[in-house]
Amino acid sequence: MYPSNKKKKVWREEKERLLKMTLEERRKEYIRDxxxxxxxxxxxxxxxxxxxNDEEDTQETSQVKKSLSEKVSLYRGDITLLEVDAIVNAGSLVVFFPIGFGQWKSLARDWKEGKKMQQD
Structure with a gap:
């Protein structure tokens, strides 16, 4: 059920080792591009x-959300190749199925029971 204390210790040691490494040292350990x-x-x-012309149209919008536009990047490709520490799936089914809460509960119940989703 729960990981043993030995596994926790090994994980913590590896975490500490990786945190102490420089970027160049970490890159030497990569096994692929x-x-x-x-x-x-x-x-x-x-x-x-x-x-x-396009810049003039978006100039006002980009000025309003300047800080956001400096923090967001759009990447098209294999996300497993990105040089990041973690990849988290923050997606939500609500994004894909814009439905009401009652329908959402019904969909979740049906999905849990293994039924196929029926579209109206």
Missing amino acids: YVPLTTILSWKEEMKGKSQ
């Missing part, structure tokens, strides 16, 4: 690459 985050343009940088 990787995509450094420095090669991925932020949303703001991508917008600069657009034509002048």
Whole structure:
């Protein structure tokens, strides 16, 4: 059921070892190609690459959300190649199925019971 104390200790030791390593030391341990985050343009940088007309249209929007556009990047490719410490699936079925809460509960119940989703 629960991991043994020995496994916890081994995991903690590995975590400490990795945290103490420099970026170059960590890269030496990679077993396949990787995509450094420095090669991925932020949303703001991508917008600069657009034509002048497009920039004028989006200038107000980008100024309002300047801090967000500097933090967000759109990556198209194999996310397992990204040079990051963790990949978390923050997606929600609500995004894919824009339905009401009552329908959501019914869908969740049906899914749990292994029934196929029926679309109206």
